[in-house]
Amino acid sequence: MDAFYASVELLRYPQLKGLPVVIGGGRRKVDEAIRDLPEGSTLADIPVDAFPRLKDYVGRGVITTATYPARQFGIGSAMGLMKAAKLCPQALILPVDFDEYRKYSRQFKQIILDIAPVMQDRGVDEVYIDFTDVPGGQREGGRVLARLIQKTIFDATGLTCSIGVAPNKLIAKMASEFDKPNGISIVHEGDLQTRIWPLPVRKVNGIGPKADEKLQRFGLRTVGDIAAKERDWLIANFGKATGAWMHEVSWGRDDRPVETESEPVSMSRETTFERNLHAVRDRAELGAIFTHLCEKVAEDLQRKGYVGKTIGIKLRYDDFKIATRDQTIARFTADGKAIRQTAGQCLKRVPLERPLRLIGVRVGALVRVDSPEATSPATSPTRARTAPDAAAATASLF
DNA sequence: TCTGGGGTCCTGTTGCGA
DNA sequence: TCTGTCGCAACAGGACCC
Numbered sequence: 001m002d003a004f005y006a007s008v009e010l011l012r013y014p015q016l017k018g019l020p021v022v023i024g025g026g027r028r029k030v031d032e033a034i035r036d037l038p039e040g041s042t043l044a045d046i047p048v049d050a051f052p053r054l055k056d057y058v059g060r061g062v063i064t065t066a067t068y069p070a071r072q073f074g075i076g077s078a079m080g081l082m083k084a085a086k087l088c089p090q091a092l093i094l095p096v097d098f099d100e101y102r103k104y105s106r107q108f109k110q111i112i113l114d115i116a117p118v119m120q121d122r123g124v125d126e127v128y129i130d131f132t133d134v135p136g137g138q139r140e141g142g143r144v145l146a147r148l149i150q151k152t153i154f155d156a157t158g159l160t161c162s163i164g165v166a167p168n169k170l171i172a173k174m175a176s177e178f179d180k181p182n183g184i185s186i187v188h189e190g191d192l193q194t195r196i197w198p199l200p201v202r203k204v205n206g207i208g209p210k211a212d213e214k215l216q217r218f219g220l221r222t223v224g225d226i227a228a229k230e231r232d233w234l235i236a237n238f239g240k241a242t243g244a245w246m247h248e249v250s251w252g253r254d255d256r257p258v259e260t261e262s263e264p265v266s267m268s269r270e271t272t273f274e275r276n277l278h279a280v281r282d283r284a285e286l287g288a289i290f291t292h293l294c295e296k297v298a299e300d301l302q303r304k305g306y307v308g309k310t311i312g313i314k315l316r317y318d319d320f321k322i323a324t325r326d327q328t329i330a331r332f333t334a335d336g337k338a339i340r341q342t343a344g345q346c347l348k349r350v351p352l353e354r355p356l357r358l359i360g361v362r363v364g365a366l367v368r369v370d371s372p373e374a375t376s377p378a379t380s381p382t383r384a385r386t387a388p389d390a391a392a393a394t395a396s397l398f
Numbered sequence: 399t400c401t402g403g404g405g406t407c408c409t410g411t412t413g414c415g416a
Numbered sequence: 417t418c419t420g421t422c423g424c425a426a427c428a429g430g431a432c433c434c
Contacts, residue, residue, distance in 0.1 A: 007434095024402080062402050064434095077434085080400040096402090123405090123434040208432045241408075270403060310426085320401075324428060360403085406433080412426085 002142060003258060004116070004129035005164045005172035006149060008108050008157075009181045020070035020091040022054065022084060024063040048092070055089035057081055060272060064096050068181070101125075104157055111152050116145070120258045128169050130258035141165065146184045170254035171196065173205050192252045197224030204249055214238070226250035263366070264306065268314075269296040270360025276318050279352035286359065293361040294343055298336035301363060307332035307374050308363035311342035315350060316358035325349045332367060332374045339363060 061081045073088035084091065105124045112119050116137070118130040131137035137145050142165040150161050160182035164175030171187050174196060178185040187195055201223060202212045218237065220226055226234070227250035235243030248254065271293065277286050301307060312326030325346035333339065343361050367373045 060401080062400090064402080078401075082399045083401085086399075126434070206432070210431060239409085265406065266404095268404065272402060312427090322429075326427065328426065358402090362405095404434090406431105408431085409429085411428085414424090414426105416422090416424105 002130070002132050002137070003166060003169045003172040004131055004142065004146065004149075005126070005166075005169065005176040006112065006129060006146075006161055007126040007176055008104070008153065008159045008161045009125075016048065016067065016092065018069060019048065019067065020073060020075070020088050021051075021067045021094060022063045022070055022075060022081075022091050023065050023094045023096055024061055024081060051092040051094065053089060054081065054085040054091045054093050057085060057093055060274070066091075098124075104159060107157050108153055108159060108161070111156060112149060115149055115152065118258050118260055120260060121262075128172065128258045141186045141188070143184055143186060150182065150184070168252075168254040169256055169258065170205065170249060171252055174199065174203055177203070189252065193224070196252055197222060197227060197250075199223050201226060206245070206249070211238075211242075223250050263368070264304070265366060266308070266310075266362055266364035267297055267300050267304070267306070267366065268360055268362035269293045269300070270314060270358055272316070272358045273356070276355035276357050278355050286356070290343070290347075290359060290361070291340055293359065294340040295336040297361050297363055298334055298339055301334035301366075305369045306366045307334045307369050308366040309333065310364040311339055311346065312362040312364065313343050313346045313350070314358070314360035314362065315356055317354040318357055319354065320357075323350050326362070326364070328365065334363075334369065 059081075063075060063077055063079045063081065063084055065077055066075045066084075070088060070091050073091070075084045075087055075091065081093075101124050108125075109119065109121065109127060112127060112129060116129045116131050116134045118133070120128040122128060131142060131145055134145060139145070146163040146165060150163065153159055153161050162176050162180045162182060163184045164172040164178070165184070165186040166172040166175050167189050175185040175187040178187075178195075199222060201207050201215050201220060202209075204223060207215070215221070215226070220229070226246055229247075231244065231247040233243075234246050237243065238246060271289060273289075279286060309330070309332045310326050310328045312324060315323045317323070327342055327346055329338075329342055339361065
């Protein structure tokens with residue numbers, strides 16, 4: 001298989017070109033900051049001076065994405081806004097406009113589908129493409145097709161797009177980062193030693209901060225360092241699955257196909273509060289938020305045509321520790337009240353002494369509402385396992 | 399100084415029935 | 417009847433990604 005990995009650059013406000021800009025923050029907060037901007041103006045025609053600066057932003061939130069000039073200051077995705085403000089106080093801050101992103105995302109994917117129909121959706125701005133069977137796909141090692149895709153997307157949307165071409169998804173994704181933004185990188189099997197092995201291990205999709213840290217402890221800094229280790233050594237130190245996976249990855253091997261369709265496994269809604277809330281003191285407020293989240297998940301399920309039967313909750317305490325509880329019920333549901341009821345049961349099994357900063361509701365084990373399972377008679381009640389922390393329940397607080 | 403929201407997948411533990 | 421063990425499903429947590 002030959003794979004493309006394409007990602008579009010969604011920051012596209014021309015007047016902001018070359019400036020340090022971050023997108024992020026609580027939507028509400030940033031909206032407040034730009035409330036006084038000219039009526040009816042879209043972000044694209046707002047003058048640079050009108051945008052708020054990071055130094056003027058106060059409150060919780062993280063960076064969703066940042067322009068390359070902003071990255072020069074050390075700013076990156078998922079960084080707290082307060083920290084980013086220290087690094088580059090003059091950076092402009094824009095609200096996250098997911099509706100807008102989704103619109104462009106659909107366009108970008110449709111264009112690719114029209115050209116190369118074997119496409120895997122990887123989120124709002126990224127896709128994998130198997131172009132093995134695309135007529136002319138092999139010309140100049142894929143470069144001709146990549147250029148066509150870039151040009152078509154740019155003409156239709158004004159978005160630039162970085163593309164990696166390689167024998168598999170793993171390498172294609174890494175290749176796409178070689179020449180950002182708006183680049184095309186082609187990596188052949190024989191380029192493994194020269195182009196992949198020198199990369200830091202963190203560049204591998206699937207090696208995050210934790211795995212990186214552990215690898216560093218063993219003195220493994222680059223992909224090549226991993227490749228130099230025996231497979232058995234990796235398995236002994238990282239576990240059977242992870243160790244074997246690391247070995248394969250470091251040798252550039254990846255046989256995952258490009259998956260053109262997938263069904264969702266779960267849907268959830270969660271929210272971080274403006275200030276920490278306490279289960280007792282802020283009971284009414286929390287209860288209202290909790291119910292609202294259940295209704296939102298129910299709406300999402302109904303709108304998308306799914307029902308689920310594993311209901312779960314998630315709490316994040318003030319110390320950032322997370323607790324989750326879930327429970328599988330006998331019948332599939334997409335009903336807000338049913339979700340609320342089971343989620344409430346889950347809540348009784350979790351400690352509620354500490355202040356909370358986030359609460360979330362999740363529905364998993366999804367099937368399509370029109371599938372046979374969805375309407376089949378209730379399965380025998382799941383074994384009620386005694387909750388080990390049932391004693392921690394602080395009465396029925398919600 | 400802090401750290402969003404929506405997901406997926408994996409791992410270890412535990413309880414249950416065969 | 418008692419006990420061990422094995423596999424499965426459910427659950428909790430955590431890593432990771434966009």
